[in-house]
Structure formats: C-alpha cells, structure tokens
Amino acid sequence: MRLPMIALSCALLAPLAAQDTPTMLQFLSQRRDRTFTDVDRRVMSFYYTWYGTPRFDHGWRHWNAVDFEARDIAASTNYPIGGPYDSHDPAVIDRHIEQAKRSGVDTFIATWWGRGDFSDEAFEILLRRAEQNDFSATIYWETVPGEGEAQIRNAVDDLVYVLRRYGRDPAFLKVDGKPVIFVYGRVMGQVPQAAWPEIITRTSERVGHDFLLIADGYSPGHAALFDGVHTYNIAGWAHPLSLEALDERSERSFEEAVELARDHGRISCLTVIPGYDDRKIRDPGIAVERREGETYRTLWENAIEADPDWVLITSWNEWHEGSEIEPSVENGRRALRITSRYAHRFKSMPRSPAEAPERSGLSDIQRERLQQAWGGQTIGLLPGYGGPIVSVLVDSGLQLRELTWAEVVEGESFTPAEVPLVIFAGTEHYESTVSEEDDVDRALQDYLSAGGMMLVAVQKPYPFFYDETGANPSALSLGLPIVGSSDADPTVAGEPVGWEEPPNVEALLFEFDNEALPMMPTRSAFPDTGDLRWRPASEALLAECDRYIPLATLTDARGRSYGEAIAFVEHHASEPVGGRVLYSWMRMDDVVGPDALYTGLLDFLARERDR
Numbered sequence: 001m002r003l004p005m006i007a008l009s010c011a012l013l014a015p016l017a018a019q020d021t022p023t024m025l026q027f028l029s030q031r032r033d034r035t036f037t038d039v040d041r042r043v044m045s046f047y048y049t050w051y052g053t054p055r056f057d058h059g060w061r062h063w064n065a066v067d068f069e070a071r072d073i074a075a076s077t078n079y080p081i082g083g084p085y086d087s088h089d090p091a092v093i094d095r096h097i098e099q100a101k102r103s104g105v106d107t108f109i110a111t112w113w114g115r116g117d118f119s120d121e122a123f124e125i126l127l128r129r130a131e132q133n134d135f136s137a138t139i140y141w142e143t144v145p146g147e148g149e150a151q152i153r154n155a156v157d158d159l160v161y162v163l164r165r166y167g168r169d170p171a172f173l174k175v176d177g178k179p180v181i182f183v184y185g186r187v188m189g190q191v192p193q194a195a196w197p198e199i200i201t202r203t204s205e206r207v208g209h210d211f212l213l214i215a216d217g218y219s220p221g222h223a224a225l226f227d228g229v230h231t232y233n234i235a236g237w238a239h240p241l242s243l244e245a246l247d248e249r250s251e252r253s254f255e256e257a258v259e260l261a262r263d264h265g266r267i268s269c270l271t272v273i274p275g276y277d278d279r280k281i282r283d284p285g286i287a288v289e290r291r292e293g294e295t296y297r298t299l300w301e302n303a304i305e306a307d308p309d310w311v312l313i314t315s316w317n318e319w320h321e322g323s324e325i326e327p328s329v330e331n332g333r334r335a336l337r338i339t340s341r342y343a344h345r346f347k348s349m350p351r352s353p354a355e356a357p358e359r360s361g362l363s364d365i366q367r368e369r370l371q372q373a374w375g376g377q378t379i380g381l382l383p384g385y386g387g388p389i390v391s392v393l394v395d396s397g398l399q400l401r402e403l404t405w406a407e408v409v410e411g412e413s414f415t416p417a418e419v420p421l422v423i424f425a426g427t428e429h430y431e432s433t434v435s436e437e438d439d440v441d442r443a444l445q446d447y448l449s450a451g452g453m454m455l456v457a458v459q460k461p462y463p464f465f466y467d468e469t470g471a472n473p474s475a476l477s478l479g480l481p482i483v484g485s486s487d488a489d490p491t492v493a494g495e496p497v498g499w500e501e502p503p504n505v506e507a508l509l510f511e512f513d514n515e516a517l518p519m520m521p522t523r524s525a526f527p528d529t530g531d532l533r534w535r536p537a538s539e540a541l542l543a544e545c546d547r548y549i550p551l552a553t554l555t556d557a558r559g560r561s562y563g564e565a566i567a568f569v570e571h572h573a574s575e576p577v578g579g580r581v582l583y584s585w586m587r588m589d590d591v592v593g594p595d596a597l598y599t600g601l602l603d604f605l606a607r608e609r610d611r
Contacts, residue, residue, distance in 0.1 A: 104343025
C-alpha cells in the first residue's frame with residue numbers, strides 16, 4: 001500500500017470539492033493568497049460581560065465581598081466610580097458605549113464562554129444596544145471543551161451559532177462584509193493547530209459564507225493560518241520594566257508584531273494597557289504600575305509609531321486584574337482622557353502603503369538549496385503537525401507525505417527507502433498505541449534503527465511526552481536526549497539546566513556552529529517574551545560511543561552551558577542504534593526566523609544523509 005502523497009503544485013491549489021476537508025498543507029496553500037492590505041483603522045477594547053448583581057436577580061457575579069462604605073471589592077483591584085453593576089443592564093451598556101465612543105473606541109471585544117452562558121445572554125443585549133448607538137461589537141472566544149472529534153464538533157457548533165445568531169447583525173464587527181471573531185489564547189492552547197483547517201472549512205460550509213478569525217499569539221504559524229494576530233495582555237513582559245525600558249521594549253515588540261502580520265498579509269493588532277495588577281486574585285501575582293498615566297501614554301506612542309491596523313485596549317472593565325480604563329475611584333477618568341487623545345490621533349493619521357506579501361517567504365536561494373538537498377525524495381510528516389515549518393515546506397515545493405499513526409505501524413511503505421526523512425512538528429502529545437500497546441514507539445524505533453532520519457521541530461516544549469493514557473515520556477526511547485527524560489539530567493552550579501522560567505543570570509545567548517549551519521547567525525539572544533520553558537538536548541543522556549553534534553548551545557555571560565537548543569544525534573550505542581535524530585527547541589524559529597532555520601536544518605540533514 002502506498003501512502004497518499006501531496007506534490008505541492010498547481011493541483012494542490014485547485015478548489016476542493018464540497019464537504020472535503022483540506023489537509024493543513026492544502027489549507028495553507030489556499031491561504032497564501034488571502035490577504036488584507038487595506039483595513040480601516042479601528043480602536044477596540046476587551047469588554048467583560050460577566051458581572052451580575054442581586055438587583056437583576058443574578059446574585060453577585062464576579063463582584064464578591066462588596067463593601068459599599070469602604071468602596072472595596074475583594075476580588076477587584078479598583079472600585080468602579082458608580083459601584084458594581086450588572087452586565088445585563090441596558091442602561092449600563094449604553095453608558096459604556098457612550099463613554100467609549102467619546103473616547104475614540106469603536107468596538108467592544110466581549111468575553112464569550114459558550115452557547116447559553118451568562119456572557120452569551122449579555123452579548124445579545126450588548127449587540128442590540130450597539131446597533132442602537134452606532135457602535136460595533138464582537139466576541140472573544142474563550143474556551144472549547146472536549147478532545148479530538150468532540151472538540152472539533154464543539155468548536156464548529158460554537159462558531160456556527162455565533163455567526164448565524166449574531167454575525168449578520170449590522171453592529172457585529174466586519175471586514176469587507178465578513179464577520180470577525182477574536183480567539184483567546186486558551187482556545188489556541190486547547191485546540192491542536194492541525195484541527196483548524198477542518199474547523200474553519202466545516203464552519204464556512206454550514207453557514208454558507210466566509211468569516212475571519214484573529215488569533216491570540218504572535219507567531220509565524222498563527223500568521224500563516226489565521227486572518228490576523230493579536231495578543232490579549234502584555235503585562236507578562238511589561239511588569240518588571242522601568243518606564244525607559246518599557247519604551248524601548250514596546251517599540252521593538254510592536255514593530256515586530258506589525259511586520260509579522262504584514263509579511264503574511266494579515267490584519268495587524270497591537271495591545272496597549274493602562275496598567276495591570278492581579279495581586280488580589282493571584283499569589284504572588286504581578287503589577288504594572290500606571291505611573292500617573294505615563295505607562296499608557298508610552299505604549300500608545302509606540303503603537304501609533306508601529307502603524308498597525310487596529311489598536312486593542314486591555315481592558316475596558318477587567319476589574320479583577322486592574323487593567324480597566326473605565327473610570328474608577330482610584331484612578332478617576334485619566335485613562336479615558338488619554339484614550340481619547342491617542343485614539344483620535346491614531347485614526348486620523350494617513351495609512352502607510354501596504355503591499356501584498358510575496359507569495360512565498362522563502363528566497364529563491366533557499367528554495368533552490370532545499371530542492372538540491374531533498375528534491376526527488378519524499379519527506380514524511382507525522383500526525384498533528386503544525387507551526388512555521390509547515391509553511392516553509394509548503395513554499396519549498398518538496399514532495400511530502402502526510403502519515404497516519406496506523407500507516408507508521410503498518411510499516412510497509414514507512415521505511416527509510418520510501419521516506420528517508422520524517423518530521424515530527426506536533427506538540428507534546430502523540431498516539432503511542434494503534435493496535436497493540438506502544439506499537440507506534442516500536443515502529444518509530446524500527447524505522448530509525450533501519451537508518452531513518454527524524455527531525456523534531458515541535459510547538460511545545462517536550463515532544464513525545466503525552467500519549468492517549470496521559471503523561472508517558474518517550475523522547476529518550478525515540479533517540480531524543482532531552483533534559484527531563486531521566487534521573488541523570490545534567491546540572492549547572494547544582495541546578496537543572498532545564499526550567500519553567502529562565503534563571504536570573506546575565507546574557508543568555510545561543511552560540512551556533514556556523515560550520516555545520518552556515519546560514520545561521522553566530523549568536524542570538526534567548527527570547528524574553530512568550531513561552532520560555534527550556535527543554536534542551538544534552539550529551540550527558542547518551543552513551544559514550546554515540547555521535548553528538550551540538551549545533552546551537554545556550555550559554556550565559558560566564559560561559560556556562562545550559563544544553564543545546566539544536567542538536568544532532570547518531571546512535572551507535574544507545575537505542576535506537578543506527579537512528580539519526582535532529583532536535584530543535586520549540587522557540588528556535590522565533591530566534592532566527594523559520595525560513596533560515598528550517599532551510600539550514602534540512603540542508604544539514606541532507607549532508608548527514610550523504611555521509
């Protein structure tokens with residue numbers, strides 16, 4: 001039996017038959033020509049409709065232990081000028097819309113937790129009042145329960161419900177007549193990236209029209225897959241910074257975020273906050289000081305300079321986290337006055353010219369190098385693949401096979417002769433058993449022992465960590481010497497080299513082997529935003545006779561090594577003997593860029609193949 005092959009040619013770009021679900025490769029190929037280069041400027045604010053009071057027979061929702069005399073709420077950093085209110089009260093919504101419009105805010109992005117939820121009922125009221133007041137609103141999709149096919153059904157049902165019930169309303173946010181929905185990071189984490197083509201395609205078929213999704217997270221993978229990118233909250237990187245450092249950091253981060261969106265022809269969104277303080281609801285929590293409005297002004301200045309399509313404000317009324325711009329007893333109306341000044345300035349500025357991006361992110365030289373390295377051979381993709389590497393492969397024109405776990409186990413055509421290279425570009429999850437316990441593990445081990453090669457370029461920190469039974473780390477048995485695999489993990493100054501958060505050391509830098517990876521920089525800094533969990537490779541976990549090539553090593557200012565972000569292993573003594581595995585830490589495409597990274601890694605593997 002031969003596995004299905006996708007040759008990235010004109011045939012791949014042909015329209016799919018009705019009801020067909022595209023593969024990720026097909027979906028990304030179709031989306032390369034889907035660009036948004038002339039989007040009206042807008043200012044939006046995240047809006048919370050989860051508040052209830054006894055006056056509306058809702059009891060106290062999200063206002064707990066209210067002390068009217070002291071003007072204090074146990075789970076709220078600050079106290080609303082008008083006191084606690086009910087999100088189902090049309091008069092409250094009218095007041096919020098009137099204040100927002102006067103301050104230059106065009107749209108509320110309203111928290112939404114599912115069909116029939118309290119927030120869903122509130123959104124119907126919000127949308128009705130928005131239509132009456134020449135305002136707009138959309139939902140912030142917060143959660144998708146379930147797993148596998150059940151989760152896909154829930155996601156599709158949620159989207160169909162929102163689009164049918166609310167999407168046609170004149171007040172629902174639209175671009176070119178298409179409804180726009182924002183997707184929160186929780187949903188992005190819950191739903192596997194590989195499921196999105198099916199979710200989006202099935203939803204479009206059921207509602208009979210197109211729609212836009214704006215994903216939470218600045219990553220090339222999100223930018224390739226979705227219609228726009230944003231982030232909900234920047235407090236994670238803003239809280240330890242002085243005002244001067246915040247100015248420098250936000251200038252750089254905002255420019256990079258807009259550039260990412262424009263490189264893919266997507267809608268660019270930047271988020272500004274007046275401040276942040278969640279220490280009443282989290283221990284220890286974090287705080288971003290408002291500095292009498294200077295924090296907010298600094299972020300607005302750099303957001304405008306970066307020239308996004310939309311500026312998002314976190315938040316209108318997230319009182320638990322102290323990020324609200326709604327007037328409070330503690331801060332008065334300062335945030336609304338600042339919002340008005342900058343929002344009107346932002347929307348009155350002439351647009352910088354935006355051009356459709358190049359059809360491919362790869363340069364002609366990179367594409368030619370990949371064709372020379374792997375042209376005429378087949379690269380296999382293990383299930384659950386996603387992330388920036390997929391876009392690079394789509395651009396490359398190489399021959400790809402999308403494998404199922406059953407095909408891996410069956411093994412007739414899953415051999416090094418048929419598939420000389422296999423790529424695992426999933427998350428931490430995989431399926432270890434198809435018919436017999438751990439038959440996937442054994443099949444991958446057999447493939448590698450027969451001389452196969454595997455590139456592991458994952459989207460989460462620990463590949464092959466979870467299977468269908470739960471936590472069952474298998475990386476080491478599959479040839480990946482990743483820290484956390486055994487009790488023999490190496491240490492630096494007595495501390496493990498892997499971490500959840502970076503240690504407080506000076507100048508964490510990646511040092512690259514430019515002889516093996518000539519297209520890489522000599523060194524690059526460790527990221528300072530996003531997911532910073534560190535799961536390096538380490539030679540200490542291998543047998544003495546194994547061949548280990550450190551390709552990118554993380555070091556500090558003292559020259560101490562924290563293991564490898566990129567490492568190649570040829571197994572001579574440890575299992576799987578004969579296997580060749582290349583590991584790349586999940587954030588390396590952010591460090592050096594996906595085109596350069598994966599072109600370099602695939603070129604390196606071709607040279608190892610021919611040794």
